[in-house]
Amino acid sequence: MFNLTAIREQTILNIRDFDGWYGQKQILKNINMDIYKNKISAIIGPSGCGKTTLLRSINRINDEISDYKTSGEIIFEGKNIYDKDVDLTLLRKKIGMVFQKPVPFPMSIYDNVAFGLKIHGIKDKRKRDEIVKLALKRAALWDEVKDELDKPARELSGGQQQRLCIARALAVDPEILLLDEPTSALDPIATQKIENLIEHLSEEYTIIIVTHNLAQATRISDYMYFMYQGELIEWGPTRIMVRSPKKQLTEDYLNGKIS
Amino acid sequence: MNWRDVKDRVNKTIIFLFAFVGIVTVISLFIFIIKESIPALTQVGKEIFTSIYWYPTYDPPEFGMLAMIVGSLILTGLSSLFVLPLGYIISFFLYNYANSIERRVIKSTIDLLSGIPSVIMGTFLFIYVSPIIMKLGAWSPGNLLTASIGLTILSLPYAASLMEESLSSVDQSLKESALALGASKFTAGFKIVTKAASSGILNSVILTVNRVIGETIVVLMVSGGAAIIPKSLFDPVRPLTAAIASEMGEVSVGSLHYSALFTAGLILLTISFILTLISKTVIGGKAE
Numbered sequence: 119m120f121n122l123t124a125i126r127e128q129t130i131l132n133i134r135d136f137d138g139w140y141g142q143k144q145i146l147k148n149i150n151m152d153i154y155k156n157k158i159s160a161i162i163g164p165s166g167c168g169k170t171t172l173l174r175s176i177n178r179i180n181d182e183i184s185d186y187k188t189s190g191e192i193i194f195e196g197k198n199i200y201d202k203d204v205d206l207t208l209l210r211k212k213i214g215m216v217f218q219k220p221v222p223f224p225m226s227i228y229d230n231v232a233f234g235l236k237i238h239g240i241k242d243k244r245k246r247d248e249i250v251k252l253a254l255k256r257a258a259l260w261d262e263v264k265d266e267l268d269k270p271a272r273e274l275s276g277g278q279q280q281r282l283c284i285a286r287a288l289a290v291d292p293e294i295l296l297l298d299e300p301t302s303a304l305d306p307i308a309t310q311k312i313e314n315l316i317e318h319l320s321e322e323y324t325i326i327i328v329t330h331n332l333a334q335a336t337r338i339s340d341y342m343y344f345m346y347q348g349e350l351i352e353w354g355p356t357r358i359m360v361r362s363p364k365k366q367l368t369e370d371y372l373n374g375k376i377s
Numbered sequence: 378m379n380w381r382d383v384k385d386r387v388n389k390t391i392i393f394l395f396a397f398v399g400i401v402t403v404i405s406l407f408i409f410i411i412k413e414s415i416p417a418l419t420q421v422g423k424e425i426f427t428s429i430y431w432y433p434t435y436d437p438p439e440f441g442m443l444a445m446i447v448g449s450l451i452l453t454g455l456s457s458l459f460v461l462p463l464g465y466i467i468s469f470f471l472y473n474y475a476n477s478i479e480r481r482v483i484k485s486t487i488d489l490l491s492g493i494p495s496v497i498m499g500t501f502l503f504i505y506v507s508p509i510i511m512k513l514g515a516w517s518p519g520n521l522l523t524a525s526i527g528l529t530i531l532s533l534p535y536a537a538s539l540m541e542e543s544l545s546s547v548d549q550s551l552k553e554s555a556l557a558l559g560a561s562k563f564t565a566g567f568k569i570v571t572k573a574a575s576s577g578i579l580n581s582v583i584l585t586v587n588r589v590i591g592e593t594i595v596v597l598m599v600s601g602g603a604a605i606i607p608k609s610l611f612d613p614v615r616p617l618t619a620a621i622a623s624e625m626g627e628v629s630v631g632s633l634h635y636s637a638l639f640t641a642g643l644i645l646l647t648i649s650f651i652l653t654l655i656s657k658t659v660i661g662g663k664a665e
Contacts, residue, residue: 179557184477207559215557217550224573234558283554290558 130155130294130324131176136190138171140183145171147348149190153294153341158316158325160339160356162332164377167345173296173328177213178206194294211238214287215296219303220279222271223286227263230271230282234290249289256322257285258315277308281315288323295319297327301334313338332372336360344368346376407646414643417636425640431604431615433624433634440637444604446644448614451607452521452600453590456528460589461582463529464536471537472544473566484538491534499598502527507599515611519601522610527595536585543577544570576660583656587649593618617641 131153138146145168153159161169174180176192178199191198199209211234223230231250240246250267254260259281263274271282280300287295297316301309316325317338329335335342336356343353344367352359352368363369370376417425421440428441471483506526507518515522547570555565571578601613602623621638628635 177557179553182553182556207561210557210559215554217554217557219548219550221548221551221554223551223555223569224575233555233560237559237564286554286558 128154130194131326132191132193133172134191134193136172136175136192137188138168138175138180139187141185145348146175146188149350151343151350151353153324153326155324156320156322157340158320158327158338159341159343160335161326161328161343161345162330162335163345163351163371165330166347168348169328169345170298172345173298173326174215176294176296176326177210177215178204179210179215181206207237211290212292213294213296214290214292216280216283216287216298216300218299220276220283222274222279222282225271226268227271227274227282228267231285231289234286238290253285253289254282256288256319257281258311258318259285275308277304277311280304280308280312284312284315284319288319292323294324294326297325299329299331300327301329302331309334332374344371346371410639410643410646413636413639415636417633417640420633421637425637429604429606431620433628433637438634440633442617442637442641442644444606445615445617445620445641447606448600448604449590449616449618449645449648452524452528452596452614452616453586455521455525455610456532456589457582457586459525459529460532460536460585464533464581464585465540465578467533467537468540468544469566469571471541472570473562487534487537490530491538493531495531495592495594496598498527498531499595502595502599510611513611517601517603517611517613519599519613520611521600521607521614524596524600524614524616525610527599528589528592531592531595532585532589535588536581539581539584540578543574543581546577547573580656580660583652587652590648590652591618591645593622597622617645 129152133149133151133153136146136149137144149172161173163169171180171186175188176199180186188200192200194209194213197204223233225233228250231253232246235246235249240249251260251264254263259278262278263269263282271279274282280303284295284300300316301312304312313334316327319325320340327335327339339356341353342356342359344351344359344363344365346367352363352365359368360372363372367376417440425440425442426446427443428439429444430439430441431445432439467483467487471480475483502523503518507515507520507523510520510523511518544566551573552565552570555569556562560569596614596616597619600616600619602615602619603613604615604620605612607614621641624634625638628638
């Protein structure tokens with residue numbers, strides 16, 4: 119028997135009838151999906167299918183694009199994040215994001231991680247030091263940088279920079295972490311490290327990752343969401359979806375017939 | 378050697394010669410100015426830099442340029458004080474807050490402003506702004522404040538669009554990373570993007586200052602023209618550019634006065650050369 123209440127308790131994010139437009143062009147078409155707490159959810163699909171736009175809608179960073187309009191709901195903590203009275207600063211504290219390219223701020227390693235803490239009003243230096251250390255440890259970067267926290271972050275390697283960006287996002291203690299193709303600019307070894315890290319992090323955080331690397335999605339995700347031309351075609355537990363997709367389109371994508 | 382090689386070599390030579398024209402021009406300009414300044418530099422000597430008495434047509438003539446050098450520097454400093462913050466604020470608004478309509482309106486206004494001939498700006502200032510400044514207490518229709526306003530208006534489009542370009546060239550995801558941490562638009566734009574764009578902004582600063590120091594027509598029309606060291610905003614000044622422009626047409630070629638005006642040009646050229654050098658050094662250091 120399907121226990122609806124049990125499932126509801128586990129979900130952290132519910133997307134309902136969600137549409138997105140760039141000007142007149144509809145990018146997201148009636149998206150309905152749930153994100154499960156402390157799981158890794160991978161949004162997959164060919165380029166231009168709207169997966170990144172959907173991800174960027176979850177922390178409303180896509181508001182930055184001036185002609186982007188949405189309708190429908192994304193419910194987080196019982197509230198539509200598109201409601202008028204939503205505090206964006208608080209929303210983005212709880213839903214962190216890491217971007218495709220590693221983009222350290224033009225400051226030291228320490229200041230990069232501490233940046234979010236200052237925004238959210240943590241002024242006590244000792245407490246800040248502690249959180250920075252913890253965040254860097256969680257991002258598996260501490261051992262590599264502990265002696266050079268004052269070094270400019272740009273001097274780190276690409277993979278280290280990306281882990282720094284993850285540490286920076288973790289420092290403000292989010293509940294959900296959005297990852298927008300976080301390894302597409304990295305070499306295989308750095309990618310491997312980030313993948314291990316993501317799996318590790320899902321014990322404490324809910325992870326939503328956009329990737330067009332199907333193998334990566336299969337390797338690390340618990341749930342998979344397949345999008346095609348702005349529509350969510352199919353979603354479900356990764357193991358089941360990979361083995362027996364319900365829709366022909368999904369099967370074609372998994373078999374590499376569409377990309 | 379076949380025909381194609383010959384053609385290729387000919388093309389290459391022609392292109393090289395044309396490309397070389399710019400370098401040759403700059404070098405010959407420098408040589409020419411230095412050569413023409415030598416008589417004044419040797420015959421008048423250090424008095425050029427230490428005396429404030431510029432009476433080139435008296436008998437005996439005096440060629441002290443200190444007042445004009447100081448005038449140029451003060452005028453440039455004051456105008457920069459106005460134009461640089463203002464230019465940054467405009468660029469920051471355009472980059473960070475403006476929607477597409479505001480952006481279009483401001484950008485086309487700036488383009489329009491940058492196309493206004495400086496002689497028209499000078500006339501406008503002389504007819505409309507000067508009387509107001511005089512009511513405020515200036516005793517000469519041309520004065521430091523009016524000239525600074527003119528220079529500010531003239532160089533504002535330059536400063537604003539250069540700075541906006543530097544801000545816009547910063548990777549968009551850097552700004553979004555700050556926003557995604559909960560930073561306000563202001564913090565993201567000011568603390569992160571501006572910092573990341575700092576070398577470009579510094580370059581804009583130098584280019585703008587360079588432009589201000591070399592501007593001639595407006596200062597010729599509304600700076601007052603008295604070669605004194607100004608003690609207040611309402612005093613007239615005579616910057617080096619104005620002296621060259623107004624006197625060059627009347628000197629006899631080869632005279633000491635003629636040579637002294639070239640010395641004034643050499644001083645201007647040196648200042649702008651140093652500024653360019655500073656900006657190249659700083660930006661070069663940053664890029665590494």
